[in-house]
Amino acid sequence: MKLTFCGAAGTTTGSKHLITVNGQRILLDCGLYQGRRQEAFERNRDFPFDPAKIDVVVLSHAHIDHSGNLPHLCKRGFNGNIFATPATRDLCSIMLPDAAHIHESDINWLNRHRKNDKLPLLEASYTMADAERCMRQFVSVGYHRPMLIADGVTLTFIDAGHVLGSAQVILDINDRETGRKSRLLFSGDIGRPNNDLLSDPEPSEKVDYIIMESTYGGRHHELATDSNEHICRIIRQILQQKGKLIIPAFAVERTQQLLYTLDQLRHEGCFPLIPTFVDSPLAVKATEIFRLHVDELKPTVREAAFMRTDPFGFEGLALVRDVNESKNLNKLKGAAVIISASGMAETGRILHHLRNNISNPHNTVLFVGYCAEHTLGWKLREGHKHVNILGDEFEVKADIEILDSFSGHADHNELLQWFDHVQGPKSNVFLVHGEPERSQALKVALDAKHSESKVQVAVMNQAVEL
Incomplete structure (x- = not known):
């Protein structure tokens, strides 16, 4: 069995890990790399393998840095099954077309500049139609439902607690060439314990090899x-x-x-009623899917949904779908909360809200999650005093606040706790999905605590025989 790291090695985005066993190629995730626009386009355009020769894809969860390049993979010749949990499949049905729309818009933006510079124009890697066709290849598999997905390879999903439908991927592998049986665990993204909405990440047993995320190695929420x-x-x-x-x-x-x-805190008297807007058509659709899969959420949330009130709606909340409604938010007078995508402030309606509000000292921008290096969100989090938004430079006068406790990723201690709950030899551990210093910090801690495991920081395009 050979394992090749084709993405999210030395960085946090573009998750892709290729397993070759029994003459078959199994791809774990197929995410988009997110970063500088030109670099992201080039990285996402080229695969380090022939898509037509991939036999099966296993998807850990719906976030675009794990799923977003699936339409491109299918367009380039992959015609096998994409295995995912039912909630992940439903979320991808809205997220992949949305990502395709953003990709096409980005290409149009690049082409306007390339045309001015008399450079050859670029072609979008995939379209919204490609994203919709890609959905036909999805096969839904529930948690704890073992399924044979390839010769000698059985898949089992267990809850990762990271996002609705997120899964840790267990592969029980019978290597015909060596005659050895082993269990490989791909963590996907590991959620935090005691999340308001989601169950805690589940423990696993009899694990021989681990591909483990390291996003918050060395950092605490x-x-x-x-x-x-x-x-x-x-x-x-x-x-x-x-x-x-x-x-x-x-x-x-x-x-x-x-x-x-926000609903819970207002009911506790933490602050009075304040107009609140969710300005993201995708978020509005995603909220409907959360309601559809409320059985996968915590009992307290299920109780709110079935017995009392909508857990995702409250007095003073407006869900904004229409573009004109979104533009009208620029004319708002008085205090208000505006929640908008994307979380890294790279695309979407959030750019317009930042453009119109970043230079007002009465305003505050609150980051509640991870931002990849070089994104606009990262620059604001890092304290840049001038930033470029939609082609123009703005002085940052608004307060910038950071609240990583809302992160969907386990922090350093929680990653170690997750590892402690993984039972089995754990002979080889490969750290992925982290900036180099984060992965290294986690490696040092794991080496000190679990000397029986060989822990390595994965390198892009590295191939390992297991």
Whole structure:
């Protein structure tokens, strides 16, 4: 069996890991690389393997850095099954066409500049139609339902607690060439314990090899009690200053968790009623899918859905779909909260809200999740005083606040705790989905605590025989 790291090695985006066994090629995830526009286009355009020779894809969850290049893979000749949980399949049905729309818009933006510079024009790698066709290849598999997906390879999904439908991938492999049987665990993205909406990541057993995310290696999130007071303080300040609170948030899971938390805090008397807007058509659609799969959420959320009120709706909340309604938010007078995608502030309506509000000292921009290096969100989090938004430079005068307790990723200690709960030899561990310093920090901690495991930081295009 050979394992090749084709993405999210030395970086946090573009998850792709290729397993070759028994003459078959199994691809774990097929995500988009996110970063500088030109670099992202080039990385996402080229695969380090022939898509037509991939036999099967196993998808850990719906986030675009794990699923977003599937339409391109299918367009380039992959015609096998894409195995995912039912909720992941439903989320992909809205997220992949949305990502395709953004990709086409980005290509149009690049081409306008290339035309001015008299450079050859670029062609979109895939379209919304390609994304919709790709969905026909999805096969839904529930948690704890073992399924033979290739010769000698059985797949089992268990809950990762990261986002609705997210899964850890267990592959039980019978290597015909060596006659050895082994179990490989791909963590996907590991969620945090005690999430308001989702169940905790599940433990696994008899694991020989691990491909493990390391996004927050060496970093620790704010405590939940501190984060609640942090939010209340920000909103009270916004009300006093009659400013805007702009929250770049991923349309899936982060937005729904924010809505749930804001509702809870307001009922606790943390702050008075404040007009709140979710300005993301994708987030609105994703919220409907959360309601559809409410049985996969925590009992408290299910109770709210079935017995009391909508867990993702409250007085003063407006869900914005129409473009003109979105533009009208620029004319708002007085205090308001605007939640908009994308979470890294690279695409979508959030760019227009930042463009119109970033230079007002009465406003606050609150980041509630990870931002990949070189994205606009990363620059704001890092304290850049001038940023480029949609082609123009703006001075940053708004307050920039960071609240990583809302992150869907386990922090350093939670990653170690997750690893402790994985039972079995764990002889080889490969750290992926992390910036180099994050992966290295986690490696040092794992080496100190689990000397019986050989821990390596995966390198892009590295091939390992197991």
